[in-house]
Amino acid sequence: MLIKNATLYTENDIVNGHLAIKNGKITDIFTDLPADLTPYRDVIDGTHLNVIPGFIDTHIHGANGADTMDATDEAIQTMANYLVSEGTTSFLATTMTQAPENIERALANLAQYENVDTGAEMIGIHLEGPFVEKSKAGAQPLKYISKPDLKLFNKWQEIAADKIKTVTIAPEHDQDWTLTSALRKADINVSAGHTDVNFSELKEAVKHGVNQVTHLCNAMNGIHHRDIGAVGAAFMVKELKAEIISDGIHVDPAMLQLIYQNIGPERLILITDAMRAKGLEPGDYELGGQPVRVTEDRAVLDNGSLAGSILNMIDGAKQFFSMPNVSLHDIIQMASVNPAKQVGVFKDKGSIAVGKDADLLLVDDQLDLKITLKKGKIVYQGVSQ
Numbered sequence: 001m002l003i004k005n006a007t008l009y010t011e012n013d014i015v016n017g018h019l020a021i022k023n024g025k026i027t028d029i030f031t032d033l034p035a036d037l038t039p040y041r042d043v044i045d046g047t048h049l050n051v052i053p054g055f056i057d058t059h060i061h062g063a064n065g066a067d068t069m070d071a072t073d074e075a076i077q078t079m080a081n082y083l084v085s086e087g088t089t090s091f092l093a094t095t096m097t098q099a100p101e102n103i104e105r106a107l108a109n110l111a112q113y114e115n116v117d118t119g120a121e122m123i124g125i126h127l128e129g130p131f132v133e134k135s136k137a138g139a140q141p142l143k144y145i146s147k148p149d150l151k152l153f154n155k156w157q158e159i160a161a162d163k164i165k166t167v168t169i170a171p172e173h174d175q176d177w178t179l180t181s182a183l184r185k186a187d188i189n190v191s192a193g194h195t196d197v198n199f200s201e202l203k204e205a206v207k208h209g210v211n212q213v214t215h216l217c218n219a220m221n222g223i224h225h226r227d228i229g230a231v232g233a234a235f236m237v238k239e240l241k242a243e244i245i246s247d248g249i250h251v252d253p254a255m256l257q258l259i260y261q262n263i264g265p266e267r268l269i270l271i272t273d274a275m276r277a278k279g280l281e282p283g284d285y286e287l288g289g290q291p292v293r294v295t296e297d298r299a300v301l302d303n304g305s306l307a308g309s310i311l312n313m314i315d316g317a318k319q320f321f322s323m324p325n326v327s328l329h330d331i332i333q334m335a336s337v338n339p340a341k342q343v344g345v346f347k348d349k350g351s352i353a354v355g356k357d358a359d360l361l362l363v364d365d366q367l368d369l370k371i372t373l374k375k376g377k378i379v380y381q382g383v384s385q
Helices: 073-086 100-112 150-159 175-185 199-208 229-236 253-263 313-321 328-342
Strands: 002-009 014-022 025-030 043-045 050-053 055-060 088-094 121-128 164-169 189-192 241-245 268-271 283-287 290-294 299-301 360-363 369-374 377-381
Touching: 002 328, 002 360, 050 328, 055 073, 055 121, 055 164, 055 268, 055 313, 055 328, 073 088, 073 100, 073 121, 073 313, 073 369, 073 377, 088 369, 100 121, 100 150, 150 164, 150 175, 164 175, 175 189, 175 199, 189 199, 199 229, 229 253, 241 253, 241 328, 253 268, 253 313, 268 313, 268 328, 283 299, 313 328
Parallel strands: 002 043, 002 050, 055 088, 088 121, 121 164, 164 189, 241 268
Antiparallel strands: 002 014, 014 025, 050 360, 283 290, 290 299, 360 369, 369 377
16 A cells, blocks of 8 residues: 655654555655556555554543444444544554452453454553542442452463453552552553542552553542642652543643643653444443443543543544644654553554554544544544545
């Protein structure tokens, strides 16, 4: 395949030129169009379009009626096939606090799941809960929350065939940092989330391996003038990356602006935290066995707590892109580069460079998605293209 006459946002530069793909990989980036195009089976005209790396959603529960906890291949395939329509080419299938046997069923399914050519690539698992704080449970069912347990995690990682890449925990409950230290030794992200940890505790937790914050500002204590807590730690502690749900609901747009200005694109990771109602009509759904009411813009439990989101990645990116001084390069950093590095796939994904997977998006200057390619194959094409 050849993409011609496009603005290419490569790993190190912005190139007005052409990009060649073979066997799912980027093989060449050049400024002079070849006189003979017959070697290319497919040619995409990228005139007036930008080519950027595909998005990587490292925190997503479900989409289009399916959920990771359904524990079926069909559910994961349904999610994967939907995600490419929002620019997501790779994702971590995310579990949630549930009965241990339900978590194990989901992990066993993901362990043997084989990716489909038509959809986004499942590159691992995000274990969200059950090792969280009850007072910050959010949509995590209270009765299944438990203390951090290394023995239980090791069992689950074996069931998951070592596919767990990120674990969300409340670090204040990890006695002697046993689980935290073991996870980081195994190169697994330890993300502080659903937590009431104070600032000094989280700084100490970082020394033992916590390297991320789960959906910043949500299900955690806020900034107080006597203790700046987990949110303040994300601002102050440079070792921490921070997930952010940029739907304008989970975090107010003014707060998004404050976060961007103070944390910056180098440490933010755009996520959706989406649940199964994403892509469907408003109505009644469920999350972890709990009833969820979905309106035009949000999903809530009966008690009013937000129950994940119905956000598309491209819309989350647009929310940031609409803010002052946010460039397309910054969007790439937050939605592609940072998550790829955080889950250890940057050698293959997350940027445009020769030898990397041809997971690519063609977007216009307003960030409207025209084409999604996954490993060099067109898996989504916008109606206007």
